[in-house]
Every structure is written in C-alpha cells, then in structure tokens.
Amino acid sequence: MKLRRSMLFVPGDNAAMLSTVFVHRPDSIMFDLEDAVSPSQKDSARLLVYQALRHPAYRDIEIVVRINALETEFGLKDLEAAVRGGAHIVRLPKTENPEEIGKLETHIARIEKDCGRAVGDTKVMAAIESASGVVNAVAIAKSSSRMVAIALAGFDYLVDMHTHRSDGWEPELFYARAAVLHAARAAHIDAFDVVYGNINDDEGFLREVMIAKRLGFNGKSLIHPKQIDLLHKAYAPTEEELSHAKRVVAAAEEAHRKGLGVASLDGKMVDPPVIEEAEMTLQLAEAS
Amino acid sequence: MNVIKEAIAGTLESSDLLVKVAPGRDATREIVIRSAVMQQFGKQIRRIVEETLDALSITTASITIEDKGALDCVIRARVQAAVLRASETKELDWRSLT
Numbered sequence: 001m002k003l004r005r006s007m008l009f010v011p012g013d014n015a016a017m018l019s020t021v022f023v024h025r026p027d028s029i030m031f032d033l034e035d036a037v038s039p040s041q042k043d044s045a046r047l048l049v050y051q052a053l054r055h056p057a058y059r060d061i062e063i064v065v066r067i068n069a070l071e072t073e074f075g076l077k078d079l080e081a082a083v084r085g086g087a088h089i090v091r092l093p094k095t096e097n098p099e100e101i102g103k104l105e106t107h108i109a110r111i112e113k114d115c116g117r118a119v120g121d122t123k124v125m126a127a128i129e130s131a132s133g134v135v136n137a138v139a140i141a142k143s144s145s146r147m148v149a150i151a152l153a154g155f156d157y158l159v160d161m162h163t164h165r166s167d168g169w170e171p172e173l174f175y176a177r178a179a180v181l182h183a184a185r186a187a188h189i190d191a192f193d194v195v196y197g198n199i200n201d202d203e204g205f206l207r208e209v210m211i212a213k214r215l216g217f218n219g220k221s222l223i224h225p226k227q228i229d230l231l232h233k234a235y236a237p238t239e240e241e242l243s244h245a246k247r248v249v250a251a252a253e254e255a256h257r258k259g260l261g262v263a264s265l266d267g268k269m270v271d272p273p274v275i276e277e278a279e280m281t282l283q284l285a286e287a288s
Numbered sequence: 289m290n291v292i293k294e295a296i297a298g299t300l301e302s303s304d305l306l307v308k309v310a311p312g313r314d315a316t317r318e319i320v321i322r323s324a325v326m327q328q329f330g331k332q333i334r335r336i337v338e339e340t341l342d343a344l345s346i347t348t349a350s351i352t353i354e355d356k357g358a359l360d361c362v363i364r365a366r367v368q369a370a371v372l373r374a375s376e377t378k379e380l381d382w383r384s385l386t
Contacts, residue, residue: 015299015362016301016302016303016304019358019362043373044365047366051368052361055361
C-alpha cells in the first residue's frame, strides 16, 4: 500500500527546488504549474517540469503534476508535458463535477497512446476547491479507475464560502474536510488535507496535523520541506499502537498456520479490517 | 525551426541559467557559454546545448548561456524555452525535444 502522508508543493519554475527537492524524501512531490507560476513563465515552467520528470532522481518518488484547468490556454499543454514526462499522477485543480474528470481521462488516454505509455498508467488526483466540488465529492472520487486521491484546497474553498481561516479548531473547514474524507473512503482512495501556510508556526501546523490525522486523512499537502519531518513524526504510531499491531498480525499469522478461519486476541475476534489496520500501522512505523 | 527574434529564458539564480537566443548570421550557429564551473563541466554543458539545438533543428542562431550551476535537465529546458520563444512556436512537437 502506497503511503501518502506528505505531498510537497514545488513551484514549477523554480530550477533550484526542482534540482534538489528529492533529498527531502516526502511521500509525494507535486510540481505545480498552476498558481505558483506566473502566466508569463508558464511555457518555461512546463518544459522545466517535463525535463525534471525524466531525471533519474525522481524515478523512485511519486510525482504529481498540478496542471492548469483544461479550459485555460495552458491546461492541455501542461497535460502533454506531465503525461509525456512520465508523471505518476496528474492533479486537476478546482474540480467541480465528475464530467471534468471524464474529459481529463480522454485527453490522458490520447496522449498515452501517442507517446507509447500504457493506457491507464497515469493516475489522477482531484483537488476540491469550491462548494460545488465538496457537494459533488463522492461522484468525483468515484468517477475514474485512474483516481487515486482527492485533496481539499482550503483557500479557494473558503473564498467560495464567503469566509476565511481562523485559528484553532477551524470550524469553517469542518464540513468540507468531513465530506471530502467520506468521499475518499467511499471510493477507496486517499485523501489529503489542506496546506498550512505559516511555515514558522510549528505548533499551529502540528495542531492541524492532529485534526487531519484524527479525522482519518492519509496526509496533508505541504508547502515547505521543514513540514515533512514534523508531519511524519506526528503520523508515526505510538509504542502502544505499534505493540498492539504486532500482536494482531502475530495472532492472524498463527490462525492462518493452524488453518483457522478467524483469529482472536485477548478474547476478541480479529477480523480482516483489524488486520489491515494493524498492517498499516506497521507500515507507518517502518516509514517514520 | 527558425529563430526570428530575440528571446530569453531562465534566471541568474543558483542552479539555473539564463539563455539568450537571437537570429544568427550567414547560416551559422554561434554558442557562447559562461559558467562558474566552466573548467569542470564546460564541455558537458556545450554538448547538452548542441544536442538540444540539433533536436529542434536550429542551424542559424546566436546563443548565449550564463550558467549558475544548473543540472543537465534544467539546461535542456531553458534552451528549449528560449528557442521556442525566439521562433514564436505555438504548437510544440514534443518529439523534437531531447
């Protein structure tokens, strides 16, 4: 199972960051061709991302490319660069309905065929950034076999909702977080929480990480490499969780050896979801 | 592809390069490279620039490179961007990129 705790944003026109960001080892890197790049530099950034995608340093890290919306003059060109360059995932911004994913898929399949990539190889992530997107999140999440994750993007969403971010519990994001997360779980895909913009506020960042973790998000979108380690440590299982997970897996293995259909631990049944959760805990511990 | 006007791409920031492309004279391709790592990597930078220009079928142009320690992939991208701007190419043939 692919771990997606951290997805680090990298501006697509920043040569220094594109040349070095792999050393920080986030679970996923997102090369951004959308908001981080000025219109006058979109052409140059697109080529930079295309070339970076083919660099050997990025072969063993999951790479996401955020393209511009397909209705813009940049969107299709960005998509050509991402798919031909070998991006693992294309992130569609401001997704509002499943039809947009359908159009994206059609273009991806055409480009894959043209450049000799296996059709279906390129995966998709939808960014939910509006009230319409949140309302349609389930349909969006289930719209394609290429879909591997959905991500909530807070800034545009809150503008659409006529509000802004507050400190602390952030009730203004509560419904969107819950809706996006439920959509992801119903579609059996991953979910990313919003970015935390103040890179000098570790305490605030960690407070928000714990909200995301407790709700059940796989991870968060990140805007600075220093947030990676903080996030991974926060997502690491506790000693108690790790110990319990090891006992669950051991009980399941013993039941399997004995040919028993169902395992038990401390008098409680250990069914497949419990085993799956335990295996995920061991994987998180190993990666942390 | 023909260079029809002057164009630049890239920056003078560390790990990047600034590429200036201008129309050439007498069917020649003039390439000037300045780099802090010229002694160690000058030949490699020139080879990458030449390969990139060949793939784009650029035979007549004046190219000036100010390198600040860019990786090969960055050099390719910036040369391509500058040439595409200088030739006013709107629809890119992706197979022409190295």
